[in-house]
Amino acid sequence: MNEIKAVYLAKNRDNNVWNSSSSGGVFNALAKDIILRNGIVYGAAYSDNNKVIHLRAETLEECIKFQGSKYVQSEMGNCFKLCKDDLKNGKYVLFTGTPCQIAGLNLFLKDIDTSKLYTQDIICHGVPSPEFYKRYIKFMEKELGSDIKEVNFRSKLLPNDIQDISLKGKNGKVYRSYGTHDIYYNFFLRNIILRPVCYECKFASVDRMSDIILGDYWGNPKNVPYNLKGEKGISAVFINSEKGKELWRDIKDSFNYMESTLEVCIQPNLRAPSEARIDVEMMWNDYEKYTLHKLTDKYIGSYKKMKIERRIKVVLADLNILPVYQNLKRSIKK
Ligand SMILES: Cc1cc2nc3c(=O)[nH]c(=O)nc-3n(C[C@H](O)[C@H](O)[C@H](O)COP(=O)(O)OP(=O)(O)OC[C@H]3O[C@@H](n4cnc5c(N)ncnc54)[C@H](O)[C@@H]3O)c2cc1C
Ligand code: SF4
Numbered sequence: 001m002n003e004i005k006a007v008y009l010a011k012n013r014d015n016n017v018w019n020s021s022s023s024g025g026v027f028n029a030l031a032k033d034i035i036l037r038n039g040i041v042y043g044a045a046y047s048d049n050n051k052v053i054h055l056r057a058e059t060l061e062e063c064i065k066f067q068g069s070k071y072v073q074s075e076m077g078n079c080f081k082l083c084k085d086d087l088k089n090g091k092y093v094l095f096t097g098t099p100c101q102i103a104g105l106n107l108f109l110k111d112i113d114t115s116k117l118y119t120q121d122i123i124c125h126g127v128p129s130p131e132f133y134k135r136y137i138k139f140m141e142k143e144l145g146s147d148i149k150e151v152n153f154r155s156k157l158l159p160n161d162i163q164d165i166s167l168k169g170k171n172g173k174v175y176r177s178y179g180t181h182d183i184y185y186n187f188f189l190r191n192i193i194l195r196p197v198c199y200e201c202k203f204a205s206v207d208r209m210s211d212i213i214l215g216d217y218w219g220n221p222k223n224v225p226y227n228l229k230g231e232k233g234i235s236a237v238f239i240n241s242e243k244g245k246e247l248w249r250d251i252k253d254s255f256n257y258m259e260s261t262l263e264v265c266i267q268p269n270l271r272a273p274s275e276a277r278i279d280v281e282m283m284w285n286d287y288e289k290y291t292l293h294k295l296t297d298k299y300i301g302s303y304k305k306m307k308i309e310r311r312i313k314v315v316l317a318d319l320n321i322l323p324v325y326q327n328l329k330r331s332i333k334k
Contacts, residue, residue: 001207001208001209002207002208002209002210002211002240002241002244003206003207003240004206004238004239004240004262005239005240005241005244005245006238006239006245006248006259007236007237007238007239007259007260007261007262007264007265008236008237008239008248008252008255008257008258008259008260009024009217009224009228009234009235009236009237009257009258009260009265010024010026010228010234010235010237010252010255010256010257011024011025011227011228011233011234011235011255011256011257012024012025012026012028012029012254012255013254013255013256014254017029017067018233020064020067020068021067021068021233022067022068022069022153022154022162022216022233023069023154023162023214023215023216023217023233023234023235024217024233024234024235024237024255025067025233025235026212026214026235026237026251026255027043027066027067027096027120027214028063028064028067029251029254029255030094030096030118030120030212030247030251031043031057031060031063031066031094032060032063032251032254033094033247033250033251034092034093034094034118035057035058035059035060035063037092038091038092039091039092039093039094039116040056040057040058040083040086040091040092040093040094041056041057041062041063041066041093041094041095041096042054042055042056042057042079042082042083042093042094042095042096042097043055043057043063043065043066043096043097044066044070044074044096044097045065045066045070046065046070046150046151050137050148050151051075051130051134052070052072052073052074052075052130052133053074053075053077054074054075054076054077054079054097054101055077055079056079056082056083056086066096068152068153068154069122069153069154070151070153071127071128071153071184071185071188072127072128072129072130072133073127073128073129073130073195074097074098074101074127075130076101076104079095080104080105080108080109083095083105083109083117084108084109084112087109087112087113087114087116087117088112090116091116092116092118093116093117093118094118094119094120095117095118095119095120096119096120096121097121098121098122098124098127098203099121099122099124099201099203099208099209099210099213100124100197100201100202100203101121102119102120102121102208102209102210103202103203103208103209105119106119106209118211118212118243118247119209119210119211119212120210120211120212120213120214121203121208121210121212121213121214122213122214122215123213123214123215123216123236123267123269123270124198124201124203124204124269125188125189125194125269125274126191126194126195126198126199126201126269126273126274127194127195127198128184128187128188128193128194128195129193129194129195132184132187132193132287133184135287135292136183136184136292137151139183139292139293140167140175141169143175144167144169144171144173144175145169145171145173146169146170146171146173147169147170148167148168148169148170149168149169149170150166150167150168151165151166151167152165152166152167153165153185154233155176162216162233163178163179163180163185163189164176164177164178164179165177165179165182165184165185176314177310177314178310178313178314181306181307181309181310181313182310183292183296183300183303183306186296186300186306187299187300190277190278190299190300191274191275191276191277192276192278192280192283192299193283194274194276198273198274199273199274199275199276199280200273201269201273201274204269204270204271204272204273204274205270205271206238206240206262206270208240210240210244211239211240211241211243211244211247212237212238212239212240212244212247212248213237213238213240214235214236214237214238215235215236215238215265215267215270216233216234216235216236217234217235217236217260217265218236218265218267219264219265223264224258225256225258227256228256228257228258236260236265237257238262238265278299283295283299286298286299
């Protein structure tokens with residue numbers, strides 16, 4: 001296992017990259033570094049039918065589809081095998097994924113020279129079930145009246161919150177929601193639909209096999225200088241190894257950044273796995289019998305109410321008066 005050598009807060013200076021990333025846009029800079037060495041990058045992407053799968057990329061253009069957090073377990077396919085071949089052929093490789101995927105890769109490659117392999121994982125809340133995701137997409141296709149052509153879990157299209165989702169239909173219709181008012185986000189963040197192994201995750205700590213861990217900065221925005229401000233995501237970058245240090249040296253000029261500490265950037269999933277707070281088994285039994293609508297009513301709260309509140313919140317956000325409305329609501333409650 002590697003140990004944390006340094007921690008940085010970082011925001012990509014390129015606004016296009018920053019906007020198309022979930023957080024501070026660090027992955028893009030890492031990918032660029034390896035591609036410039038004529039290397040290969042692996043990461044999680046959406047397939048044409050909205051599944052989440054791992055793919056291999058030879059160009060920076062191909063790496064763009066790896067940007068953005070996909071809150072679904074990705075299918076690895078034959079990427080471990082392809083990575084092994086790339087390393088045997090003397091290529092530099094950047095492999096990115098969840099901590100357990102990186103640990104699995106290291107095990108798979110234990111008999112070959114990995115001096116040109118660089119790995120990046122994430123602080124990991126857990127990955128939701130692809131089966132639930134499939135059902136959700138079908139449900140939303142009915143709502144939109146069209147097949148969905150684009151999913152974005154961190155669209156940055158709505159202000160004041162980093163967790164929002166947008167779905168684009170082939171008919172041109174767009175669904176936008178804050179995480180708080182979306183079915184999938186609710187089941188995900190309430191730890192109801194994570195893969196069983198995630199509730200016992202061995203990697204919910206800073207002891208990792210990767211060279212770099214990426215996460216979001218959740219600390220007080222007041223504690224960062226003006227050029228790092230941005231409600232839509234600052235990355236916490238944990239450097240774990242000499243290779244991690246080397247990558248950071250190469251990419252740091254692409255960022256506004258500052259040195260930080262583990263104490264400042266610590267998160268629940270760096271201490272312990274996500275906890276199942278309800279009877280998950282019962283939910284999966286109900287899943288077989290209930291519609292998503294009914295399942296939401298039972299485990300999250302009235303779907304109808306969620307839908308109405310979502311619409312109001314999005315309109316207020318578009319009118320730029322959501323914070324005023326929220327402050328008013330809070331003061332009435334007091
Ligand atoms: C399932 C999941 C849970 C997460 N939980 C947390 C958390 O609890 N706390 C926190 O601070 N950050 C969490 N993150 C990470 C965070 O949201 C950002 O993705 C990360 O900080 C990188 O941001 P970026 O802007 O540098 O790059 P981006 O361009 O946004 O990130 C892309 C990177 O994420 C990888 N990736 C995307 N989706 C998946 C997937 N399904 N499986 C494997 N790899 C994937 C890509 O391969 C690429 O390396 C999570 C991400 C995912 C996918
Ligand atoms: S929570 Fe742990 S087991 Fe689940 S995907 Fe993340 S690293 Fe893997």
